[in-house]
Amino acid sequence: MIKPPTTLNELKERTKQIAGLTIGELAKQRQVGVPSDLKRQKGWQGQFIESCLGADAGNLSEPDFSLIGVELKTLPIDFSGRVLESTYISVVNIKNHQGLTWENCATKHKLSHVLWVPIARIKDQPLENSRIATPFLWQPNDKEARQLKQDWEEVMDLVALGQLGQLNARMGEILQVRPKAANSRVLTDTTDSEGNHSQTLPRGFYMRPQFTQGLVDRFLKR
DNA sequence: AGGTGATCATTA
DNA sequence: TAATGATCACCT
Numbered sequence: 001m002i003k004p005p006t007t008l009n010e011l012k013e014r015t016k017q018i019a020g021l022t023i024g025e026l027a028k029q030r031q032v033g034v035p036s037d038l039k040r041q042k043g044w045q046g047q048f049i050e051s052c053l054g055a056d057a058g059n060l061s062e063p064d065f066s067l068i069g070v071e072l073k074t075l076p077i078d079f080s081g082r083v084l085e086s087t088y089i090s091v092v093n094i095k096n097h098q099g100l101t102w103e104n105c106a107t108k109h110k111l112s113h114v115l116w117v118p119i120a121r122i123k124d125q126p127l128e129n130s131r132i133a134t135p136f137l138w139q140p141n142d143k144e145a146r147q148l149k150q151d152w153e154e155v156m157d158l159v160a161l162g163q164l165g166q167l168n169a170r171m172g173e174i175l176q177v178r179p180k181a182a183n184s185r186v187l188t189d190t191t192d193s194e195g196n197h198s199q200t201l202p203r204g205f206y207m208r209p210q211f212t213q214g215l216v217d218r219f220l221k222r
Numbered sequence: 223a224g225g226t227g228a229t230c231a232t233t234a
Numbered sequence: 235t236a237a238t239g240a241t242c243a244c245c246t
Contacts, residue, residue: 042242043227050227059226059245076229086237088228169238176238181224183241188224201239202224209236 004056006067008137011115014053015135023119024128026052034128045127046074049117061090061106063113070137071110075118075212077133083216084121087207092167092177094190094200097159102149107175107205111148114138118216136219144174151175152205162193164200174211180204 005011018026023045027034030052035041055064055072064072076084090107093100102108118133140148151172158166169176180202187199 038229038242040242041227041244042229043244045229046227047244048227057226059224061225064226074228085229088226091225178237179239179241181241182243184239186223 002051002054004054004067005065008068008070011053011065011068011070012137015115015117018049018052018117018132019134021132022128023048023130023132024126026132027128034126037127045119045130046072049074049119049132053115061110063110065115069109069113071114073114073116075116075216077118077120077216079120079122079131081118081120081133081216081220083209083213086176086178086209087212088180089175089205089207091180092155092159092203092205094159094164094188094202097156100156102152105152107152108148111140116212116215116219118220134220136215138215138219147173148175155205159190162191162195162198164190164192164198167203172208174208175205176208177203178206 005014024034035044038044050064050072053072057064057066063069073087075087078084090110115135115137117135119130120133121130151174154171155167155177167177169178171177184201186202188202190198190200192198
C-alpha cells in the first residue's frame with residue numbers, strides 16, 4: 001500500500017509519476033494484473049488509480065485523500081479528448097436527510113477539491129492500452145458552486161417532500177440524479193408525500209458529461 | 223443494506 | 235449518438 005499524501009504537493013508529485021503511462025505500464029510497475037475489459041469490473045480502473053496515489057478514505061462518504069480533503073475521479077475520455085461517461089459523485093440521501101444541508105453534505109465536501117485523472121481509451125481495445133492523460137486539480141468557481149448548490153437543493157427539496165416520483169435525470173445543470181443500485185429491484189426505505197412509509201430505487205448524484213467536458217477543455221486546452 | 227469505484231446497454 | 239436507466243464488483 002502507498003501512504004496517503006500529507007500535502008497537496010506530495011499528491012501533485014505522485015500524479016506526475018503516472019501521467020502519460022498506459023494502464024498496462026503502470027500495472028506492471030505495481031505488479032498487478034489488468035482485466036481484459038471493464039464489463040464485469042467497472043470500478044477496477046478507478047480503484048487501481050486510487051491505490052497508486054494513496055487514497056485512504058475507503059468507502060466512507062468523504063474525500064479520497066482524507067488528510068488534504070481532495071477527491072479523486074478518473075474520467076474516461078477518447079484519444080481526441082472527448083468525455084465518454086458521466087461521473088458518479090455521491091448517493092442521494094433518500095432517508096436520513098433531516099438536517100442535511102448543502103453546507104454539511106458529503107456531495108459538497110467531495111466536490112470542493114477534485115483531482116481529475118483523465119484516462120484515454122479506445123473502444124474494444126484492451127484496457128491495458130488505455131493511457132493516463134494529464135491529471136488536474138479543480139475547485140468550483142463561484143458560478144459553479146452556486147449551480148451545484150442549486151442542483152442539489154432542488155433534488156433534496158423533492159426528497160424532503162416525499163416527491164420521489166418527481167425525481168428524474170433531466171433535472172440539474174451540472175448534477176443529475178440517476179439510479180444507483182445493484183439492479184432495478186433494489187429498494188430503500190422512504191416516506192411519501194402523505195407521510196406513509198414507502199420504498200424506492202436508490203439514486204445517486206452524477207456529474208453531467210457536458211460539464212466535465214468543459215473542465216477537460218479548460219485544463220487540457222485542446 | 224448501503225456505501226465505494228464506475229461503465230454497460232437500451233432508448234429516444 | 236447522446237442521454238437515461240440498469241448493472242457489476244468490492245467493502246464494511
